[in-house]
Amino acid sequence: MSVESQAGPAAYGSFRPRRSVLYLPSSNERALEKAKTLPVDALILDLEDAVAPDAKATARENACAAVRSGEYGRTELTIRVNGIGSEWHDADIAAAAAAGPDAIVVPKVNSAEEVRQLVAAMEAAGAPDKTKLWAMIETPDAVLDAREIASASERLTAFVLGTNDLNKELGAELVPGRQPLLTALSLTLLGARAAGIAVIDGVWMDVKDLDGLRAECVQGREMGFDGKTLIHPGQVEPANEVFAPSAEQVEDARGLIEAFEAAMAEGKGVATYKGKLVENLHVDTAKKVLATDAAIRAL
Incomplete structure (x- = not known):
């Protein structure tokens, strides 16, 4: 649970549930339209992995238009930009900052210095105060420096675990229970909680295996995660149920x-x-x- 809720019931208005955080390819206009009706806590309008190179510009325009539309109710809207050093990153940051989503999500953030550079770029592009930074933790370097990264700026309010990339970096196998990842998950949680920010678990890739998803949600909840990132609308309901108090x-x-x-x-x-x-x-x-x-x- 994030620091936003630590004041107890008096802070209802400042706490935002993040039980379910759904990635959407912003190049897919039909998916963006359908998302307006989903009972999801937050959306990550994706410009990165889910978007082909020749669709990057269109995806950027669509994501910014969605943020400005005001048609997503109380769903938290974020935009995931392309990574630092990519040919699209600077334009993504500038456009997303101008659109003013609830947060800008940046993949593979590896250091506190990168956080400071990202915040400076957001502010230079006119990002409003409400637009926060969410850092994706996807590498051993990031895990080992989690506390420093989480403490680098007050604009950074959440970690998002990139468990597939982290698994690849570790050379680990994907196994039930995620034993090879538990140390990294725990260190990331510790860093986030020490700095008082939210932390959202990685994705479950098998969209047909809802029992497996539910089991991993239960594990994440027991470990202390605020919620889970998702890749399919059918995964929203199990995540919402598991991460909500009974x-x-x-x-x-x-x-x-x-x-x-x-x-x-x-x-x-x-x-x-x-x-x-x-x-x-x-x-x-x-x-x-x-x-x-x-x-x-x-x-």
């Missing part, structure tokens, strides 16, 4: 807070809920559950 969790959160407040009001030094000791850290966690639930309902 009705039982919401009920327990309310009960725990009430028990703690009642104990404090009575001058008791110790509070319990369902036979378990309740401390401030448990109250903070319960408030985060309620903040997440409220933000989801507000969508």
Whole structure:
């Protein structure tokens, strides 16, 4: 859960759920139109991997038009530009900054210095304050420098895991449970949380295997990820369900807070809920559950 929610229920308005974050090829106008009706928390309008070289300019125009349209409701809109050093990167940054999405997503960010350079380029192109930077973590260098990267600028508010590229860089095999990636996932999470930013898990590639997707979502939620990046609309519902608090969790959160407040009001030094000791850290966690639930309902 990102730092945006750490103030508890009073911060409902500032917390944005990112349970489901769907990549869309911006060259595909039909997909952009369909996305207006999807119950997805965030969209990554892609100019990079999903777009052929001869369609880059059209994709850029389409993504910027989508951001400006105001037709996506409360869905968080981001644009993924082509990577640093590519022939399209500078034009992508300039156009995306001018369009003013909620965030600009940059692949293969490897250092704090690159973050500072990206922020400078965004600001030079007139990016409004609301347009944040999301850095994709896809290489061993990035994983090992995750805390420094996450702390490089206040405009950087989220990490997005590029697990396929990371797996390739490691020379690891794709296996159920992602054992070869767990160290990298954990280090990235630690860096993000130390800096107080959000962190979104990588994609599940088999669009027909929803059971596998659900299992990986559960793993990601248990590890601490805010949500999951997705490649197909059919993956949205499982991600939304797994990364949302259950009705039982919401009920327990309310009960725990009430028990703690009642104990404090009575001058008791110790509070319990369902036979378990309740401390401030448990109250903070319960408030985060309620903040997440409220933000989801507000969508």
